[in-house]
Amino acid sequence: MADTGVDSGTFAGEYEAGFGDYFALLKPRVMSLVVFTAMVGLLVAPVGVHPMIGFASILFIALGAGASGALNMWWDADIDAAMRRTAKRPVPSGRVEAGEALAIGVALSVLATVMLALAANWVAAGLLGFTIFFYAVIYTMWLKRWTPQNIVIGGAAGAFPPMIGWAVATGGVSLESALMFALIFMWTPPHFWALALFMKSDYDDAGVPMLTVTHGRKVTRTHILAYTALLAPLAVWLGLTSIGGPVYLVVAIAMNAWFVKGAIEIWRRDEVRAEADKYRTEKAFFRFSLWYLFLHFGALLVDATLRMGGVI
Amino acid sequence: MALRAEHEIHGRRKSRNVGVGIALAVLIAIVFGLTVVKVQQLGAVQGFDHVVRPELIEAAE
Numbered sequence: 001m002a003d004t005g006v007d008s009g010t011f012a013g014e015y016e017a018g019f020g021d022y023f024a025l026l027k028p029r030v031m032s033l034v035v036f037t038a039m040v041g042l043l044v045a046p047v048g049v050h051p052m053i054g055f056a057s058i059l060f061i062a063l064g065a066g067a068s069g070a071l072n073m074w075w076d077a078d079i080d081a082a083m084r085r086t087a088k089r090p091v092p093s094g095r096v097e098a099g100e101a102l103a104i105g106v107a108l109s110v111l112a113t114v115m116l117a118l119a120a121n122w123v124a125a126g127l128l129g130f131t132i133f134f135y136a137v138i139y140t141m142w143l144k145r146w147t148p149q150n151i152v153i154g155g156a157a158g159a160f161p162p163m164i165g166w167a168v169a170t171g172g173v174s175l176e177s178a179l180m181f182a183l184i185f186m187w188t189p190p191h192f193w194a195l196a197l198f199m200k201s202d203y204d205d206a207g208v209p210m211l212t213v214t215h216g217r218k219v220t221r222t223h224i225l226a227y228t229a230l231l232a233p234l235a236v237w238l239g240l241t242s243i244g245g246p247v248y249l250v251v252a253i254a255m256n257a258w259f260v261k262g263a264i265e266i267w268r269r270d271e272v273r274a275e276a277d278k279y280r281t282e283k284a285f286f287r288f289s290l291w292y293l294f295l296h297f298g299a300l301l302v303d304a305t306l307r308m309g310g311v312i
Numbered sequence: 313m314a315l316r317a318e319h320e321i322h323g324r325r326k327s328r329n330v331g332v333g334i335a336l337a338v339l340i341a342i343v344f345g346l347t348v349v350k351v352q353q354l355g356a357v358q359g360f361d362h363v364v365r366p367e368l369i370e371a372a373e
Contacts, residue, residue, distance in 0.1 A: 016321050016324050016325060016328075017324065017328065018323075018324035018325075018327040018328055018331075019327045019328045019330070019331025019332070020327065020331075022328070022331070023331070050349050050353070052345045052346060052348075052349045053346065053349060056342050056345070056346055059342065118346070119346050
């Protein structure tokens with residue numbers, strides 16, 4: 001069949017990727033969350049940094065996150081192709097070759113880590129390097145296809161950016177940065193499991209061991225409640241540290257009360273009820289979880305601004 | 313069939329070249345900016361520049 005010259009490989013070879021295709025490898029939407037949380041980590045730290053160093057550091061943290069996204073797309077091209085949500089990504093759709101994604105991922109990882117070390121310090125660079133390794137190797141290559149706790153462990157990679165931002169300013173790790181890490185780490189499982197409850201076919205088709213598939217949907221609902229209940233005190237505790245303030249405390253108490261209430265509702269529902277109203281509660285919980293993280297970190301920023309202005 | 317001077321592939325190549333060019337220019341600007349800031353943070357810097365400067369020797373002692 002090779003002599004016909006019209007197989008899909010021929011067309012794939014003819015396609016030349018544009019800049020946007022390579023940029024898409026870096027998962028820009030994930031990068032925007034990384035930029036925001038790392039920026040908050042940096043700005044709420046008790047030590048000031050020069051704006052140029054702060055700006056460059058955030059950029060290199062974002063670049064490192066993008067690099068780990070490219071490595072993820074290189075390794076996961078097979079399962080990305082099987083999922084509706086990810087089938088149009090550059091590698092599974094044939095716009096970028098897997099080898100290119102690997103080369104870009106490795107090159108940008110090294111560049112981002114070394115440049116962060118030069119711009120800020122080696123603690124921040126070490127944390128960034130570890131985050132890339134954790135996401136690309138521990139999560140993507142090892143645990144994602146092996147354990148239904150993949151989301152829990154993968155969440156750690158997304159939780160590091162505020163800790164790195166804090167390290168850029170302070171050169172170390174502290175209770176405050178550990179709690180910012182814990183906030184994202186504990187938030188990730190309920191956020192993704194709520195998504196998995198109403199996007200079930202995607203993960204099933206790809207053969208990724210999501211909790212919904214391996215342990216059933218009832219167990220997943222219980223896990224959402226358990227993680228949400230553990231998340232709430234951690235979120236409020238952050239408000240009692242040196243970076244907390246009245247705005248954050250009000251936001252944290254109000255949002256966590258709603259989040260726990262939503263998790264209880266999800267836990268009490270069964271599939272019959274969920275199917276009947278097309279997963280309305282699960283979808284509302286997922287949408288709220290997006291605001292949850294944004295408003296918690298936004299409130300930290302507001303309190304830091306008020307503190308700087310001498311208001312609190 | 314008339315030959316098209318501009319194929320769609322040229323547009324993609326151009327976007328790639330322009331994108332890489334801008335990315336490199338940004339990197340150069342950042343490295344330059346960081347260098348300026350880092351050097352400024354060192355404070356006053358001086359050394360022996362073909363001429364012996366007694367104040368440096370005293371400072372060393």
